[in-house]
Amino acid sequence: MKVIPRPSAGSSGRQRLRRLRGLAELLRPYRGRVAAMLVAMLAATAAALAPPYLAKLAIDQGIGERDADALTLIVIAFVVAALLYWAATYAQTYLVGWVGQRTLQDLRLRIFSHLQRQSIGFFSQRRTGVLISRMTNDVQALDQLVTDGVVTLLSSTLTLAGAAAILVALDWRLALVTFVATIPALAAGSVAFRYFAAGAYRAVREKIALITSYLQETLSGVRIVRAFGQEPRHIERFAELNEAHREVNMRTVKLNAAYFPAVEMLQAIGTAVIVIYGGYQALDSSLSADERVALIGTLVAFVGYLTLFFDPIQQLSNLYVTYQQGMAALDKIFDLLDTEPDMRDAHDADELSEVDGAIDFEDVWFSYDGIAGPDSGDDEVTWALREVSLQVTQGETLALVGETGAGKSTMAKLVARFYDPQRGVVRVDGHDLRRVTQKSLRRQLGVVPQEGFLFGGSVYENIVFGRPGASELEVVSAAKAVDAHEFIKAMPDGYDTEVGERGARLSAGQRQLVALARAFIADPRILVLDEATANVDVRAESAIEQGMRELLEGRTSIVIAHRLSTVIGADRIAVLDGGRVVEIGSHDELMKAGGTYARLYSTWAELAAA
């Protein structure tokens, strides 16, 4: 929820250079439109600057010369300028919107595909929320800059410069006097305002973020709040946070109350200076009546341009905070895009052709520590796997058993090549996994995660995820194969039922069944299955057991087993402890051996009988 810009607005030259280069790169595909946009902007600014000058002409040429026809012509020019302004502003707004939105779209897609290229390790080291906020809050901050900001920023700057130039051209002495009377105070005030406003608005955002997270927490935990009857306390605390927000927000009110009326005041002073200087000039010299009228025309134009000069300054001050946030967001996005993916396919990686499914771990050592290298000693790093060597033959089901942290899921991840081992080799059908493309490996792999992660969308879409392009018949038969068809059919919209975000609208058991069907339809040669530990509904439990049996049939499978029935049903069992395989064999063999597994089994039997 929070968008907290960097502590100071001051950014290094390198950062600025990167911003410019990054923006230029983003805009390059649309340079034609960007050029058109700039032309439209110039035209709009020119058209916006014309009216005061035309008003001056109307006074000089029309009224001064008593020439009604000239007046009509000038008014026509005036209307033409206004129409041009309309057309140019339309074009400008549209083009800025188009280019801006297209660029944001590209940026979103770039972040997305950049993230997709990163390894699993990358995601483990970072908080999901932070990554998501790059793609949402930060892009959003830029969006605000694009929609509200860019037009105002550029056209205000152009108008400001144009108005100043015209003032000088009309009467440089008058312009000088006016500037001297107003600009120093204006500049000082604006700089101070920007400085204080940046801090004040940041404080407001921080306080509102506190309110939001407090709301979030106490509403999510409303059951506990009620059960313990602690409502008054939370109401009180909330009021405190609310009060803190009000206080810091009052600072922004005060800043605005000081700055904007002061700018208006300066404008009045500027007007008075123009009247005095212009007026005395007109009277001092012995001018003709016509010349006097001409001077009055200049005076009118001056007052008009003064408005055009002051409005952009206020708008730019208003924009400053948005601009600052946008730039901070841009930096964070570029930071992300600058991280290189740490696990790429080798240059000469082969496409793994269809495999039979034999898996081979040869003296595999693996650690999640970034520092671990092939030569790291035993004590320097925490090894999640140590000298693991085992083979799984084609079509075999191997159950991995062991305590949390014994290394079961690490083994599973190495098979999918989510990580590379520091020492040793993992092979499929004799191919070193580091020598084949990740894609070709994973196409032949089915993974069933522990809690059945689903994507928002229909049940159908979630199953077909396993093999895009599968026919409806195949989807239904996959669901039937894993015993999911019945519950899906029983839902109001059948296969079209929306599962909600991450499948939240299904029960845990139903999610698992859909995940099984998804793996089934992929028809992988190798299956990596992490059995759910959560207790599901008794009725779903049987279906899941049945579905798993179907799924394992005829495939090479590595199962992180939690149910005893799964373990007993496996061809072989590997018992892991502290990253080592301590026992391996069939249920009967291991029972006969009377080792860890046998002890385990009897403990379980005791618990079951309790």
Add this chain to the structure above:
Amino acid sequence: MTTFWRLLGLLRPYRRAVIASWLLACLAIVGTVAIPLLIGEAVNAIEDGRRSSILPYALAIVGAGLARLALSVPRRLVAGRVSLGVEYNLRNRMYGHLQRLELAFFDGQQVGQLMSRATVDLQAVRFFLGYGLVFIVQNLLTIALAAVVMIVVKPSLALVALIPVPFVIGAAARYGRFSRPALQEVQQRIAELTADAEENISGVRIVKAFAREREQFERFRHRVGRVFDQSMFSTRLRAFYNPMISFLPNLGQAAVLLVGGRQVINGSLTLGAFVAFNAYMLMLMSPMRMLGIALGMSQRAVASGNRVFEILDREPRISAPREPKKLPPGLGAVRFEHACLSYDGGPPAMADIDLEIAAGETIAVVGPTGSGKTTLVATVGRLYDLTSGSVLIDGVDVRELDPAELRKQVALVPDDGFLFSATIRDNIAYGVPDASLSRVELAAKRAQMSSFIDSLEGGYDTMVGERGLTLSGGQRQRIAIARALVTDPRVLILDDATASVDAATEAQIKGALAKVMEGRTTFVIAHRLSTIALADRVIVMEDGRISAQGTHAELLKDSELYGEIVEKGLPRLTTALSGLAANADETAERAKAVGL
């Protein structure tokens, strides 16, 4: 319209400030409107060669500016204070109201929805009441006053000059009306996009495991495209209306030049008046636009106000009785009499339950999902009200007690082990905020958490929850048990976690439970045999009814459903693993940090 008046009603506590800010605004307008008139007079003086008048007019302009400054600063301060005050009051009121609403209300609500009402909608209301109203009043007055001055100076020219005014206001208001829903739709689509991005990041392992990067990218691209399309729709609206709103006032100025210029030429208008008209047209551009924007704002505020009032108008359905009874001394005997409950006319979650639980007894409640286990135990602390029938604690109907008092005696341990982002001490002392440290320590000890807490560097002051130390499920649950014990309740309700924990933890939880159940009535929603084993009696629920009850042995014989539950609910293998690895804890933490 009624919403509009109710919104105005929110200003009542600030009556005086509101009137003051409006008065200040009106007076400031006089300064604003005076300036073009003064410019005109100065021009007339110049034209006529009245040298001595120039300085006074210039000074008058500065004076008008100063007066406007002196009025605007307090006006902005007062209006800002009012606006923030309204936001503050309304937000507190809304939060307080949410805290009074019964639990059932939240079951049908998404937290995100409620949050957006408490933030986005409140802001809209605040901007309107604080600034929008003043804008409307101020800009209307500015336009009206300028119009009056212009009409007084030269009625025929004034009429021509003012023609665009209604069109500008109309266009601005129209834009306000159309752009709002269009922008909301953009937000909606961005929200979809966010959800998609979130899923792809949380589910990155699945995407990679199935090598579905391409397909997911296409899907995301489609969503991004939808955002683009809608953004462009809203851009086109803006591109159409904004320039039009700026263009129309130019026509008024052109009319002044054309008609006014001719009038000056034929001598029916002074040059000064002409200049003043010109200046008025310049000056009115921004009030016309602002008026339109403020009108759009008021439409938004009414819509937001509706959503806010919708919550405030929802009466709490559970409230304290007017004259609450005192709970007589007792050890927590609970009786259900013909207890029925259905949520919002749905099928009964509890159907005619008759049950008597002796003080000090431990009851295990088992049954499939949706069988009514959670509902049954929640009615004891009156988290939900029965549709009919009654629940009595030590002989008193729970509806006759003050809920705050009742809930001190009925403590809940939820299945998710929800903890607040606070220190361990604050979490344990949650029910009794002023509990002494020794009382907290005692509760932690009984929940078998004290040695763990002592091993932490920060001890009881260690932060937990979202922004603190990450605890395992078993640790969270034991802190939740300690939290329930601090109040020393007569009735303890334990919703056992569904996720399995390892055997060591399981044993610890079991040990903790056995201790804390002593001397009080306990309900356990049980999923595993080890917890069922702690109970004196087991109740099997199915479709809101008690389908069987008795001891474990009796039920194994009598209830088919119970047999099924026991068979499927056997401990997971992981549970059986204990003491295998010496360095398991270390690796376990690592595995958790890495996650799968």
